[in-house]
Amino acid sequence: MTRILKLGHLNTPLTVLVVALLLASACSGGSDQTTMERELQEAVSNDLVPVRIGAVDCPKDVSKSPESVFACQTEVQGNYFEIQVRMLDAQGRYDYKLKHVALQVIRTEAALADQISIDVGFDVAADCGDEEYIVALVGGTFYCNAKTIDGSGQRKVEVKVEDVDKTLTWFLLTD
Secondary structure, rough: OOOEEOOOOOOHHHHHHEEEHHHHHHHHOOOOHHHHHHHHHHHHHHHHHOOOOOOOEEOOOOOOOOOOOEEEEEEEOOEEEEEEEEEEEOOOEEEEEOHHHHHEHHHHHHHHHHHHHHHHHHOOOEEEOOOOOEEEEEOOOOEEHHHHHHHOOEEEEEEEEEEOOOOEEEEEEOO
């Protein structure tokens, strides 16, 4: 049985942030590659607070014509993290969409343990690894383990990231 788990949403609505970026770009010559990369780093950092991201790198040879789409990359704790950029007009205005999410492991484990415990009728602990964050592709899956508190049993849990707002679906796998 698949269950839905909602971990949270972005701290800053993208539309408000994009409008602010677009206005700043229009006033500051934002079509410059370096400026765009800095703006994206700041905007995505705001979206992912408290997660820190590395420098954003966008391809140098992409078309910046209206409606062109390209991927910029960065990293979150050593993990690849992609940002999709869509050019809006010839003035260099753009919007973006996150292709990955960064999930705090402790929070994800607690939410999974609570939901799985309700489903199975007894307390379990979830283990999603030793890192501080799980970086996962939107639409992708990752795996955790659900363990009985007394240590008598364990099952693998498949977790799918449904959207950038950190809606997760999960189900217990059979051996």
